[in-house]
Amino acid sequence: xTVKRKALPSKEIKQYDIEDVISRxxxxxxxxxxxxxxxxxxxxxxxxPHKLVAAMDVRRKERPGNISRNQWIIEAILDRxxx
Numbered sequence: 068x069t070v071k072r073k074a075l076p077s078k079e080i081k082q083y084d085i086e087d088v089i090s091r092x093x094x095x096x097x098x099x100x101x102x103x104x105x106x107x108x109x110x111x112x113x114x115x116p117h118k119l120v121a122a123m124d125v126r127r128k129e130r131p132g133n134i135s136r137n138q139w140i141i142e143a144i145l146d147r148x149x150x
Contacts (some may be wrong), residue, residue, distance in 0.1 A: 115123075120136075127139045 123139060124138065125136050127136065
C-alpha cells in the first residue's frame with residue numbers, strides 16, 4: 068500500500084521534512100560518538116597464493132559446520148599469537 072502525501076507549499080516543506088526526521092527518533096550525535104569498549108576492526112587486502120587457499124579450504128571443510136575463510140584466518144592468527 069502506497070501512502071500519498073499532500074503537496075505542501077515550498078516554505079513548509081523544509082519544516083515538514085525536519086519534523087519527519089525528528090519523529091523517527093534515533094541516537095544523538097553524542098550517543099553515536101560514544102565508544103563502549105568496542106573492538107575496532109581494520110580492513111585490508113591480503114594476497115594469498117592459490118595453493119595456500121586451496122589447502123586452507125580443505126582444512127576448513129574438515130571442521131564441523133560451515134566456517135568462513137575470514138573466521139578461519141582469524142582463528143589461525145589467534146592460535147599463532149598464543150604460541
